[in-house]
Amino acid sequence: MSYDYDVIIIGSGPAGFSCAIQSSKFGKRVLIVEANPENLGGSWINTGTVPSKSLREAAKLIQKFHTQFADQEKMKPYQRFKMSDILRYKQSILSEKNRKVKNDLIKHNIETARGRGKLLDGHTVEVTLEGGRTITYTAGFVMISTGSRPGKPEQFEVDHHVVVDYRSILELTHIPRRLVIVGGGVIALEFATIFAALGTRITILSAEKGFLPFLDEEVSGELHKILRKKTIQLTTECSIERVEKNDFRTSMEVFYRTASEPGRLQVVETDHVLHVGHKMPNSEGLGLAEIGVGLSDRNTIEVDEAFRTAVPSVFAAGDVIGFPSQASASFVQGRIAACAMFGMGEDEIAANVPYGIYSIPEIAGIGLTEADARRQGVHYKVGKISYSNLTQADIGHVDDGMLKMIFDADTLRILGVHIIGEQASDLIHLGQCVMQHGGTIEYFLKNVLNYPSYGEAYRMAAFDGLTEPVAE
Numbered sequence: 001m002s003y004d005y006d007v008i009i010i011g012s013g014p015a016g017f018s019c020a021i022q023s024s025k026f027g028k029r030v031l032i033v034e035a036n037p038e039n040l041g042g043s044w045i046n047t048g049t050v051p052s053k054s055l056r057e058a059a060k061l062i063q064k065f066h067t068q069f070a071d072q073e074k075m076k077p078y079q080r081f082k083m084s085d086i087l088r089y090k091q092s093i094l095s096e097k098n099r100k101v102k103n104d105l106i107k108h109n110i111e112t113a114r115g116r117g118k119l120l121d122g123h124t125v126e127v128t129l130e131g132g133r134t135i136t137y138t139a140g141f142v143m144i145s146t147g148s149r150p151g152k153p154e155q156f157e158v159d160h161h162v163v164v165d166y167r168s169i170l171e172l173t174h175i176p177r178r179l180v181i182v183g184g185g186v187i188a189l190e191f192a193t194i195f196a197a198l199g200t201r202i203t204i205l206s207a208e209k210g211f212l213p214f215l216d217e218e219v220s221g222e223l224h225k226i227l228r229k230k231t232i233q234l235t236t237e238c239s240i241e242r243v244e245k246n247d248f249r250t251s252m253e254v255f256y257r258t259a260s261e262p263g264r265l266q267v268v269e270t271d272h273v274l275h276v277g278h279k280m281p282n283s284e285g286l287g288l289a290e291i292g293v294g295l296s297d298r299n300t301i302e303v304d305e306a307f308r309t310a311v312p313s314v315f316a317a318g319d320v321i322g323f324p325s326q327a328s329a330s331f332v333q334g335r336i337a338a339c340a341m342f343g344m345g346e347d348e349i350a351a352n353v354p355y356g357i358y359s360i361p362e363i364a365g366i367g368l369t370e371a372d373a374r375r376q377g378v379h380y381k382v383g384k385i386s387y388s389n390l391t392q393a394d395i396g397h398v399d400d401g402m403l404k405m406i407f408d409a410d411t412l413r414i415l416g417v418h419i420i421g422e423q424a425s426d427l428i429h430l431g432q433c434v435m436q437h438g439g440t441i442e443y444f445l446k447n448v449l450n451y452p453s454y455g456e457a458y459r460m461a462a463f464d465g466l467t468e469p470v471a472e
């Protein structure tokens, strides 16, 4: 049977984009269907990763300038810097990124159709254009990479003006004096530290028992110290009762209770509320159930290790399949799916995946935490170093941060690396590389590392590890 294309990809975020580029490199005919009439690139470029990281970059620059060169006692950053400048900075990056993505697709002869895609069967996609007209395309394979959207709160409305979600906060036109973040997790921490760097007073109200419980315990301890220093108020095990406008004080009020004092209704006053809810997969309206694609009870699409759904010609990747819901993983998943479609190699993702949290400062980790090692009864040792021992940190006036390695006490093989501090999201890759190749901490003692650098933390942590007693 002949088809219009070899693969049709619904959604142009990182999963769809990398599937498209890899398929095109295999010489395949590719069509991307994208519902956003203006931009390609999905939440990766337009409403998630790149805009939030651009905002963060601007906030980091401002914080550095403000704390090192300005008279920080006299002025807050929001008195010195304007949100309009920060938004312009962000917009210039988004425009450039959008241009590059479009050019990449053109360069690889990838066609695009602007409209909402829906599967009619395992090889046929109906695209509804903006005016309502439909066009039908066929392909040997279909990739669903439709991403996710912010979940809505039950207790209050998000008006995207005063009460925002993790997308609409990126459009705020001024730096708020006060911000209450309802929700925990990585996105909450990122926005908390971004706005704290701009001078905003931050309160986080999280329903979870612990804050980022997957972090290594010492990294978590360092994080809490940094949050206190930034006067970010963090309350866990909170249940929100309601959010109301106080017209007399032209402010918002968030009413909540805590697990420790359930009988006391507490209130915090704020200018804006950011709701950070769970991500909802965009799996509706695609005709999935009708053609036999399986969904989990959270509406994520079920796939095998090659990202194939229950319908052999239909693949899915990215946020729509759920955890880890990161652009980093989506890029790899999209490429592996393309390899599986066209029988090009039996690629699979390595079991150890690093995480990067783009707070200020950054946090990154891979492999076992100390608690994991204890739980698993591993005979391990720890090597760690505080950034305050690094010359590069001294030069940058950086006081906070630490790097910690967990390694096997007998073989010295690295089992986990955990970093909080400047450049953590880049630094982790050095530890990841040595670890994934079965390396030992001796790597960092036998090899010369540049000085001064943050990477030097590995040498000092390895040295510390060799002189530390075995953990019980």
Ligand SMILES: Cc1cc2nc3c(=O)[nH]c(=O)nc-3n(C[C@H](O)[C@H](O)[C@H](O)COP(=O)(O)OP(=O)(O)OC[C@H]3O[C@@H](n4cnc5c(N)ncnc54)[C@H](O)[C@@H]3O)c2cc1C
Pocket (backbone or CB within 6 Å): 010, 011, 012, 013, 014, 015, 016, 033, 034, 035, 036, 040, 041, 042, 043, 044, 045, 047, 048, 049, 050, 052, 053, 115, 116, 117, 118, 145, 146, 147, 148, 166, 167, 187, 282, 285, 286, 317, 318, 319, 320, 325, 326, 327, 328, 329, 330, 358
């Ligand atoms: C604030 C924020 C910060 C983040 N920071 C990071 C980070 O630092 N690092 C990281 O790795 N990840 C980060 N992420 C996560 C990352 O953005 C997502 O994991 C990633 O974009 C998901 O990629 P995707 O390909 O699954 O879908 P998306 O990027 O969401 O793209 C999906 C596309 O599909 C389109 N679409 C949906 N339905 C249809 C349909 N029926 N027909 C046609 N098109 C359709 C949408 O319009 C959209 O363009 C962040 C997310 C947020 C919200």
